[in-house]
Amino acid sequence: MSEHAIRLTVNGRAVEARVPARMTLVDFLRDTLRLTGTHAGCEHGVCGACSVLLDGRPVRSCLLFAVQAAGAEIVTVEGLGPEPGAIGVLQDAFCEAHGLQCGFCTPGMLIAAEALLRERALPSDEEIREAISGNLCRCTGYKQIVEAIRLAAERRAASNIAGAPHAG
């Protein structure tokens, strides 16, 4: 299989690599960059566990080839905290409001929530539900996830936090 050289930005860091033409973005992030916070679930665009931000918009990284991300700015769940290894307001709210159980869907939920809160500082519950409607959770029943995102929105608005540090 042919290989291609790509350059992109991942969580604020410039990355250069050679990738097989058909390597998916989720495999590139997890296997090449070892950013295993992005989960591979269904691997055909249904569950949302693999969501990342690409130039600020949530995308399913299992449906993209790594070469398609050339030149883009990617933010994974690891990039949502204020610094590597630290959690931010959004993640903290998920912990506090019990917005996760097994945690498998959580990276995708956090990415969907981050994308929403950049657009709408104080979204309605309906807007929150709409924003996470493409992300499947088999554990929580979604109620606590909606509450967690609402809690994070209120705290971020009170602190005037506009977005993740690597958002650009």
Ligand code: FES
């Ligand atoms: S792993 Fe990509 S949508 Fe399920």
Ligand code: FES
């Ligand atoms: S917390 Fe288990 S799938 Fe959502």
